[in-house]
Amino acid sequence: MSRPDGASPDTPLGQAESAALLEPWIGPGTAYRGAVLAVSGGPDSTALMGCAALAQSCAAWTGRGFPLVVATVDHGLRPGSAAEADGVAGLAARLGLKHRILAWTGPKPTARLQEAARAARYRLLAELARETGADLVLTAHTLDDQAETVLMRLCAGSGPAGLSGMAPARTLDGLALGRPFLSVPKARLVATCAERGWPFVRDPSNADPRFGRARLRRLLPLLAEEGLTAERLARLAGRLRRDEAALSDAAGAALRDLRRPASGGKGCLVLDGAGLAALPEAVALRVVGLAVAAVQGAAKQAEASPYPPRLERLERIVLGEILPALRSGASCRRTLAGLLLAAGRGRLAFSPARPRRQPPS
Incomplete structure (x- = not known):
């Protein structure tokens, strides 16, 4: 050939x-x-x-x-x-x-x-x-x-x-x-x-x-x-690779536009919920992934995963639960990659999740 x-x-x-x-x-x-x-x-x-x-x-x-x-x-x-x-x-x-x-x-x-x-x-x-x-x-x-x-x-x-x-x-x-x-x-x-x-x-x-x-x-x-x-x-x-670069650039710009002041202190991040829910799902998914990485980097906690969440879990939580909650005005709290994602009152907040209690020995 x-x-x-x-x-x-x-x-x-x-x-x-x-x-x-x-x-x-x-x-x-x-x-x-x-x-x-x-x-x-x-x-x-x-x-x-x-x-x-x-x-x-x-x-x-x-x-x-x-x-x-x-x-x-x-x-x-x-x-x-x-x-x-x-x-x-x-x-x-x-x-x-x-x-x-x-x-x-x-x-x-x-x-x-x-x-x-x-x-x-x-x-x-x-x-x-x-x-x-x-x-x-x-x-x-x-x-x-x-x-x-x-x-x-x-x-x-x-x-x-x-x-x-x-x-x-x-x-x-x-x-x-x-x-x-x-x-x-x-x-x-x-x-x-x-x-x-x-x-x-x-x-x-x-x-x-x-x-x-x-x-x-x-x-x-x-x-x-x-x-x-x-x-x-x-x-x-x-x-x-070409398409992913364009989507990543769009997600980075959207993350900058959607960030809101966070009251939880260092290691917390807040996004405008209505703006996030209005994005194309491919971009919204990447925005949440970038936000997770940003919070992990700021928190520097052992409990936070150093790796990005798996795509299947990210899709299941963001597309299946977080975005529908933001669109309907409902509340939703889920953990992802060692972080707590809390949707409600028109916002999506990211913060380090509390360590799980260890069973008594």
Whole structure:
């Protein structure tokens, strides 16, 4: 199957094309001071490292001295992971790039292991960036990764924000995280490594059926036969990300307009009930979510959840109970994410909920 731009899905990236993808991040005129390249040794990240080295050798890029550090996180979860990290170090040296191995030490959880490993990986990468004076971390997520992410979140019941997938750029603990290859099929990066002679390894966990992402990965070819290709899933993510940004902006403006003086002191927030009830439900839902986050941040209480409420519960309480109460003039009190939401007398008030009484021991 050919791509809309005419390129075959397994055509290697040329030097000019890869440099164009990387230029906003590490090219001439970039606003960043330095970058950490996250390289596991797989084909995607190996291509990122190799293409970055090639780009820096371009005539237009030479003499800049933009600081790049390649980082490999050794999670210590598989035999041979240390040798794989050493292999990345060897290729980095061959390409003229600095390299660091970051070890994930300490006890490993038995449940949600991949999530814990991901969190540890980003924490270690951010720590290295700060240590080296870099303000950017680049990963090699691909079009295929985006499609898998959208499918995983669809299976989890995510709304538009979740189905918008991975953003090309986001913040990471005060730094920037960039994904320059998010529009590139994985097969093209594999072909790039093969053409350039860059050795890579394949992580067996990527095909391990114990993990949900690996199971969904096996479904993608079947879905593509029905027309649901990785490109279309990625296009869906982009459209939803665009729409979600517009709705979020509208919700932020509405929150500012609807806030009223709160008499409950610090950690309380009050919204105009009639104005909230008159908003489109998609915007009203986000306004309440933003208000919950604002109160959580102001209260800083252990009882308040550090995470946003799940969409299903937010919908059930806001759309099913709070908004109908505001429209009818009835009173309604519900708890959500460690907060008390009280609707009545034309207002919706947010305040920290009282801790539940512990049963006697």
